[in-house]
Amino acid sequence: MHTTLYAAGVQTGSIHHSLRALILDGRYPPGARLGEVEVAETLGVSRTPVREAFRALTADGLLAAAGRGVRVVELSAEELSHVYRVRAALEALTAELAAERQRAGRLAPAELTDLAALADRTHRATVERELTEAVRLNRQFHRRVAELAANPVALHSLERLWDQIQVSTRRSLHAPDRTALVDDQHRELLAAVTAGDPAAAGAAARRHVLDTCAAARPPEKE
Amino acid sequence: MHTTLYAAGVQTGSIHHSLRALILDGRYPPGARLGEVEVAETLGVSRTPVREAFRALTADGLLAAAGRGVRVVELSAEELSHVYRVRAALEALTAELAAERQRAGRLAPAELTDLAALADRTHRATVERELTEAVRLNRQFHRRVAELAANPVALHSLERLWDQIQVSTRRSLHAPDRTALVDDQHRELLAAVTAGDPAAAGAAARRHVLDTCAAARPPEKE
DNA sequence: CCGAAGCCCGTTGCATACAATGCATACAAC
DNA sequence: GTTGTATGCATTGTATGCAACGGGCTTCGG
Numbered sequence: 396m397h398t399t400l401y402a403a404g405v406q407t408g409s410i411h412h413s414l415r416a417l418i419l420d421g422r423y424p425p426g427a428r429l430g431e432v433e434v435a436e437t438l439g440v441s442r443t444p445v446r447e448a449f450r451a452l453t454a455d456g457l458l459a460a461a462g463r464g465v466r467v468v469e470l471s472a473e474e475l476s477h478v479y480r481v482r483a484a485l486e487a488l489t490a491e492l493a494a495e496r497q498r499a500g501r502l503a504p505a506e507l508t509d510l511a512a513l514a515d516r517t518h519r520a521t522v523e524r525e526l527t528e529a530v531r532l533n534r535q536f537h538r539r540v541a542e543l544a545a546n547p548v549a550l551h552s553l554e555r556l557w558d559q560i561q562v563s564t565r566r567s568l569h570a571p572d573r574t575a576l577v578d579d580q581h582r583e584l585l586a587a588v589t590a591g592d593p594a595a596a597g598a599a600a601r602r603h604v605l606d607t608c609a610a611a612r613p614p615e616k617e
Numbered sequence: 618m619h620t621t622l623y624a625a626g627v628q629t630g631s632i633h634h635s636l637r638a639l640i641l642d643g644r645y646p647p648g649a650r651l652g653e654v655e656v657a658e659t660l661g662v663s664r665t666p667v668r669e670a671f672r673a674l675t676a677d678g679l680l681a682a683a684g685r686g687v688r689v690v691e692l693s694a695e696e697l698s699h700v701y702r703v704r705a706a707l708e709a710l711t712a713e714l715a716a717e718r719q720r721a722g723r724l725a726p727a728e729l730t731d732l733a734a735l736a737d738r739t740h741r742a743t744v745e746r747e748l749t750e751a752v753r754l755n756r757q758f759h760r761r762v763a764e765l766a767a768n769p770v771a772l773h774s775l776e777r778l779w780d781q782i783q784v785s786t787r788r789s790l791h792a793p794d795r796t797a798l799v800d801d802q803h804r805e806l807l808a809a810v811t812a813g814d815p816a817a818a819g820a821a822a823r824r825h826v827l828d829t830c831a832a833a834r835p836p837e838k839e
Numbered sequence: 840c841c842g843a844a845g846c847c848c849g850t851t852g853c854a855t856a857c858a859a860t861g862c863a864t865a866c867a868a869c
Numbered sequence: 870g871t872t873g874t875a876t877g878c879a880t881t882g883t884a885t886g887c888a889a890c891g892g893g894c895t896t897c898g899g
Contacts, residue, residue, distance in 0.1 A: 408682075411672075440852045443665070447672045448884090450633075454676035456773075462899070463881060465862065477770040481710065488706040548699040549706075551678075552774055569652075629882065654853070663884045667853085683850055685891065 411448045413438055418457055418467055419558060421565050425469035428461065456559050470563040472612050478563075479608035482556045484535065487581055490600035491593040492544035492582060498591030502543060507589055510539050514585055518578040522591045530561070536581060540600070543588070564611050573610055580606065631722050633670045635660055640689055641780060643787050647691035651685065655717055678781050680695045692785040700785075701830035704778045707771055708759065712806060712822035713815040714766035720813030724765060729811055732761050736807055740800040752783070758803060762822070765810070788835050795832055802828065 414434065417423055435445045451466050452458040458465040470478065496502050513536045520529040534557055541550045580603040587596035636656065639645055651671070653664045660667065671687050674680040680687040690793035692700065717726050735758045742751040756779055764770045802825040 430879095432879095441856090442881090443668075443853055447669055450673040454673045474770070477768045480714070480768060481707070481770045481774060484706050484710040485703070488703065491717045492702070501707045546699045546702060548696070548703045548778075552703060556770075652849095664851090665883055665885090727857095 408436060411439060411451050414445075414448050414459060415452060415486045415558070418452070418531065419561055422540070423467050424565070425467050425562055427467045429458070431464075433571050456555055457562065468557065468559060468562060475560070475563055475611065476608055478556055478559055479604060479611070482553065482560070483604040483608070485509075485553050485556070486540070486604050487597040487601040489541040489544035489546065489549050490588065490596035492546055492549075493540055493594035494588045494591055494593040494604070496543065496545060497588055497602065498593070501545075506543060507585075510536070510543070510585055510588070513539055514578070514581045515569070516573075517581065521574050522579070533577075534561070542586070560611075577603075629666050629669060632660060632662060632666045633673050636667075636670050637674060637677070637780070640674070641783055645689050646787070647689050647784055648690045651680065651687060652686065654722065661786055678777050679784065690781060690784060692781065697782070697785055697833065698830055700778055700781055701826060701833070704782070704831070705826035706798065707778070708762070708774050708826050709823040711763040711766035711771050711775070712810065712818035714768055714771075715762055716810045716815040716818035718765065718767060719810055720815070721739060721769075728765060728808075732765070732807055732810070733757070734799070735761055736803045737754040739803065740796075743796050743799070755799075756783070762806065762810070782833075798828070799825075800834075 401519065415508070421450060423429060431442045431445050431449070434535050435442045449458060453465060457468055459468045493502070494530070497507070513532060515538050517529060519534040535552070538550070541553050546551070580599065584596060584599040584603060587599050618808045620690060645651060653667050653671070657667045661804050671680060672786065675682060675687060679690055682691045715724070719729070735754060739751060739754040739758050759771070759775075759779070763775050766772070806821040806825060809821050
């Protein structure tokens with residue numbers, strides 16, 4: 396059955412990615428319970444690769460075991476702030492490393508130009524209220540910094556955290572008055588990296604992330 | 618078959634843990650190729666839960682996809698140093714957070730006593746050349762600090778990194794003259810946390826981890 | 840003797856069949 | 870009316886069968 400007449404062999408990874416994309420897009424919202432058969436039919440495969448994807452995504456922190464079966468992870472405000480703290484530490488690290496590499500002359504000028512362009516495009520998309528695109532570009536800006544740090548371990552850890560944050564903050568997006576501040580902080584980080592100043596870059600990154608964390612939960616009292 | 622006459626139902630997680638333990642114990646050394654049937658027979662289950670464990674452990678960073686099938690992750694010296702840098706950033710964070718909590722009076726005295734006892738036992742085991750026990754206690758000391766930070770996200774990220782390091786440094790253990798230095802650095806960290814001094818605690822943790830990284834590859838030239 | 844091509848076997852990947860568990864609902868007793 | 874229990878259903882967990890891919894060995898040709 397399943398119309399799949401054995402084109403097979405190259406699914407096990409793609410199921411993982413497809414499902415991850417579905418979750419990040421909000422197609423499966425936080426807290427949603429995922430059934431194996433349902434997902435299997437949606438993706439047109441059998442339950443086996445779906446189960447494997449569930450395990451992988453659970454280890455990735457996007458799904459959580461919920462008694463029988465799994466649900467999309469749903470972080471409380473407190474848990475989210477824990478994620479942000481770790482993210483701040485890691486982005487401070489990548490910013491420092493990127494600045495060090497710049498100071499050592501190991502960054503091509505084109506890489507910094509790209510980063511600046513990314514900051515521009517992020518700002519523009521935000522001003523024009525293209526939310527989805529703005530989120531995508533913002534994440535890409537941060538990812539680019541991590542790539543400049545040339546530390547795959549840090550990059551991978553950050554991808555995990557960004558994923559979790561993206562899932563859990565989908566609905567609480569963007570106090571509008573933060574637009575200018577965010578852009579300023581991006582510029583500040585960019586400038587510190589360009590100047591090859593690790594301490595300044597790390598501090599800028601940490602501050603930016605922690606500000607974002609504070610902004611992510613305005614209606615919380617505790 | 619499989620003699621398992623359906624005691625079943627509670628395996629899927631335990632396979633993951635059993636296999637992880639086997640890898641951490643060095644039963645499957647770095648670079649070793651893992652066959653599904655072989656592991657399945659070893660653990661007395663069918664291939665299905667083993668496959669799921671493979672996926673989960675791959676996401677955990679303990680296994681790596683190798684064309685067809687998986688192998689135990691084998692980090693180069695350079696990759697290992699990337700892991701150590703991230704670990705240093707994260708342990709600096711947890712040390713800071715633990716010290717902050719101490720300053721805020723949120724740590725019970727017993728918790729610090731426990732930590733001190735752990736440092737003692739680690740030192741003693743090292744001096745007496747009980748390698749396995751020393752490694753275990755050392756890890757527990759670091760884990761305890763992370764637990765005092767009360768940030769589950771940081772703790773989880775660190776567990777991943779510790780796992781990877783433990784697998785990849787099994788054979789290059791312990792320059793003997795570092796014993797005293799390690800103990801000193803543990804004491805220094807403990808003192809800074811006890812004093813409720815986040816900056817000092819963070820700095821001590823970072824230095825300790827980076828020193829350990831430097832010691833982990835003495836015969837490397839590049 | 841060496842190299843290349845072809846075949847065979849082992850192993851993985853996916854699908855499906857089957858067993859068991861937990862939940863919900865309905866019924867009965869108090 | 871409420872509570873306890875039993876039964877049926879839906880869904881997960883596990884095992885196994887089947888097809889394809891790949892590596893290794895053999896063999897044939899140069």
